[in-house]
Amino acid sequence: MKINSKFFKKLFFFTLISFISIECSIRIFKLTNDIPQREIDENGLQTYVVNQTGYFNNNLWKVNEYGFIGLKDVNHDNQILIIGDSMIENIMNPIECNLGYYIKNQMKEKYGVFEIGRSGMTLIEAMEFKKKYETIIKPKKIIVFINENDVEESISEISRLSDRLQISIKSGDLEKVKIKYPVLKKILYNIKTIYYLYIKGYFSVNFLKFQTNKKVMETNYEKLEKFFTILKLNYDLEKVTFLINSNDPNIELIESALKKNKLIKFKTLENWFVKGDGHWNCLGHKNVSNLIVERLNNIYAN
Amino acid sequence: MVFTSFEFIIFFLSLSIFYFSISIKYRWKLLLISSLFFYGLIKPIFILILLFISITIYLGSILFEKIHFEKYKFYSFIIILLITIAPLLFFKYFNSINQYILTFFERAPSKNILSNSWLILPIGISYYTFMAVGYITDVYNEKIKAEKNLFMVMLFISFFPLVMSGPIERAEKMFDQFRNKLFFDYKKVIYGFQMILWGMFLKLVLADNLSLFLNPIFENINYSSGKTILLAISLYPFQIYGDLGGYSLLAIGFSSILGVHVRINFKRPFFSTSMSNFWRRWHISLISWITDYIYTPITFFLRKNGLFGIILSLLLTFLIAGLWHDATLPFVIWGLIQGVVLSLEAITKSSRLKIFNKNSLNNNIFFKVCCSILVYFIFSFSLIFGGPFESLNECLFVIEKIFLNNESFSFSKIELLKLIILISLVLFLEFKQEYYPEKLKLFRNKNLLIRWISYLSIILFIVLLGVFSNDNFIYFQF
Structure with missing residues (x-):
């Protein structure tokens, strides 16, 4: 027993020293990305806690006073509002690669761009953000990005995701939202060692596995149809243009539910993505922005 | 659940806490239950094979x-031997034989009654079959007595640190340890941790970084230049060493913590001064098993043929070793290369010794290192056949490309530099251990600070440079 206690004391002490050394090394060499903390408003809309800064892929990000990390032009005569999930948020690239930046550059600063991007945003949440910020930003045009699963994840009857803003298509009400495991997330993001091992794939656990693609669409066709009916009834889509991947499994349904001229479709190529990540790189953003600019030019030319 | 995974660490930690908190007489039973659970996680039905063999x-x-007539005893031994190795032969060679039959009759795989891909090789079947064969042979030869407890035999066959990839242990040693030595031994635990650390380094840092670099080259030999393939083949022994050597150290380490001493499987193989010396340092448990249960009986059978008998035994033994890896022509050639080189060494042994003694080369480190380099390149070359390429055509294409393609290197220079630094570190530490074992001791230094700094450095290497997303071990396929 004496040997055991001596051993365990040594083991504990050594583990502690190892942990501190690893944590210091990870912080010194900036081996993990910083993730901004979130807060939630009374309507269930999630934004980031303002004035946070950090690094992601060695790129600096800053949360603006509105709770987003994108462009924040306001009071511009020609205002564009872009809303979407992590693709629009673009935390993994420098801010100079945001869609808004490319659009402004190509349109020779004729437009001001306000970006509302946050990872995990559902389509219904994007529409709620549109409703809230339309009065503040007063945009001439609104671009809403629909990512794969954004539609399905908007409907609580398909799969209840308590940390996402969803709508019940039975009652037509928005579901309550809460941030999942806030304390655990805070610990995970602050203890860099665990987060580092997690992103290196050591904990091979997939926390969120959403049943995707055609299978979901086939089994939930009626629910998805009803969702779009609610969407059209509850939200003013006059200024809205949807940005969508032409390979999206719901593309036919979306095309039939929304007017075709309300869609900007793009097709991705392999070199559009950040290595080892499903998000666009700067080239991807540039190419998508070209399509948006083309559409904007057409609209204003007519 | 591989030893480097998070799930295994949790499994092992929970097991160890429970293991040392129960009475010593129940520990082997807990080991048996956890071993069956561990193996069942791969595929529960595979437990049946373990039970069948046990x-x-x-x-x-x-x-x-019970049998006293030598003749009947021999026949029953042959029958038991065949029943024991039947699952191995079936699972390992069915697909290959089926494929040959399909090719011979020129039938499409879909037209065959049995598709050639419906069998999955149970991980570790070779290793526990070899252990089982060793046990019955030793009992038959009356080297050891038959174990009277079936569950003890089951534990010997299924002991989880060894079940997937060895080292191949002997029954005599294991039964005694399971019965009497499963107590908390401070020295064994520390030794276990040291082995685990170095094993993790070899696997996660050396082997897995090499696999990230080498696999794309091996998978795209059509697009890689001759020089690139030559470099990849030259580095490949380090990948296998890191992979199997690292795994073996992990097995030794985890066993040691539980109180079970397991033999080392690799002993600085890249400092071998001859091919025969190399095979006494590389995959030692397999080679010693092959020596005891294949080479020695064949040599005994051919004892009247003198040197010719030894040469024939060597060729046959390595032919079997090649066929054990895979029943394909490249592995047969690989086995023959080893057999031929070892035979040449056997033929020239006395004349070489005379020259070495005359020129005092036996203790000349420079000469020894030169010999090691030569052995290394012979082994690397043989791996063209016993390595990543599946068909003989591919192997010949690789050789042709190495000699005839003059295109320049095509790979990331920074990655290569990183790998060279890692390999140099391993070689430096092993060189020191080989030639100056008493100097610059790290893990076994009497000074606690030096020991801890050494541990910490290895941990930092593992965490910062390790590849954690790779769950493959090369030798699981055998």
Whole structure:
């Protein structure tokens, strides 16, 4: 027993020293990305806690006073509002690669761009953000990005995701939202060692596995149809243009539910993505922005 | 659940806490339950194979002790042996034989009654079959007595640190340890941790970084230049060493913590001064098993043929070793290359010794290092056949490309530099251990600070440079 206690004391002490050394090394060499903390408003809309800064892929990000990390032009005569999930948020690239930046550059600063991007945003949440910020930003045009699963994840009857803003298509009400495991997330993001091992794939656990693609669409066709009916009834889509991947499994349904001229479709190529990540790189953003600019030019030319 | 995974660490930690908190007499039973659970996680049905082999050798060994007529004893030994190795032969060679039959009759795989891909090789089947064969042979030869407890035999076959990839242990040593030595031994635990650390380094840092670099080259030999393939082949022994050597150290380490001493499987193989010396340092448990249960009986059978008998035994032994890896022509050639080189060494042994003694080369480190380099390149070359390429055509294409393609290197220079630094570190530490074992001790230094700094450095290497997303071990496929 004496040997055991001596051993365990040594083991504990050594583990502690190892942990501190690893944590210091990870912080010194900036081996993990910083993730901004979130807060939630009374309507269930999630934004980031303002004035946070950090690094992601060695790129600096800053949360603006509105709770987003994108462009924040306001009071511009020609205002564009872009809303979407992590693709629009673009935390993994420098801010100079945001869609808004490319659009402004190509349109020779004729437009001001306000970006509302946050990872995990559902389509219904994007529409709620549109409703809230339309009065503040007063945009001439609104671009809403629909990512794969954004539609399905908007409907609580398909799969209840308590940390996402969803709508019940039975009652037509928005579901309550809460941030999942806030304390655990805070610990995970602050203890860099665990987060580092997690992103290196050591904990091979997939926390969120959403049943995707055609299978979901086939089994939930009626629910998805009803969702779009609610969407059209509850939200003013006059200024809205949807940005969508032409390979999206719901593309036919979306095309039939929304007017075709309300869609900007793009097709991705392999070199559009950040290595080892499903998000666009700067080239991807540039190419998508070209399509948006083309559409904007057409609209204003007519 | 591989040893480097998070799930295994949790499994092992929970097991260890429970293991040391129960009475010593129940510990082997807990080991048996956890071993079956561990193996069942791969595929529960595979437990049946373990049980089948355990029951066969248990009954067989008891039968040998009951039979007094030598002739009947021999026949029953052959029958038990065949029953024991039947699952291995079936799972390992069915697909290959089926494929040959399909090719011979020129039939499409879909037209065959049995598709050639419906069998999955149970991980570790070779290793526990070899252990089982060793046990019944030793009982038959009356080297050891038959174990009377079936569950003890089951534990010997299924012991989880060894079940997937060895080292191949002997029954005599293991039964005694399971019965009497499963107590908390401070020295064994520390030794276990040291082995685990170095094993993790070899696997996660050396082997897995090499695999990230080498696999794309091996998978795209059509697009890689001759020089690139030559470099990849030259580095490949380090990948296998890191992979199997690292795994073996992990197995030794985890066993040691539980109180079970397991033999080392690799002993600085890249400092071998001859091919025969190399095979006494590389995959030692397999080679010693092959020596005891294949080479020695063949040599005994051919004892009247002198040197020719030894050469024939060597060729046959390595042919079998090649066929064990895979029943394909490249592995047959690989085995023959080893056999031929070892035979040449056997033929020239006395004349070489004379020259070495005359020129005092036996203790000349420079000469020894030159010999090691030569052995290394012979082994690397043989891996063209016994390595990543599946068909003989591919192997010949690789050789042709190495000699005839003059295109320049095509790979990331920074990655290569990183790998060279890692390999140099391993070689430096092993060189020191080989030639100056008493100097610059790290893990076994008397000074606690130096020991801890050494541990910490290795941990930092593992965390910062390790590849954690790779769950493959090369030798699981055998």
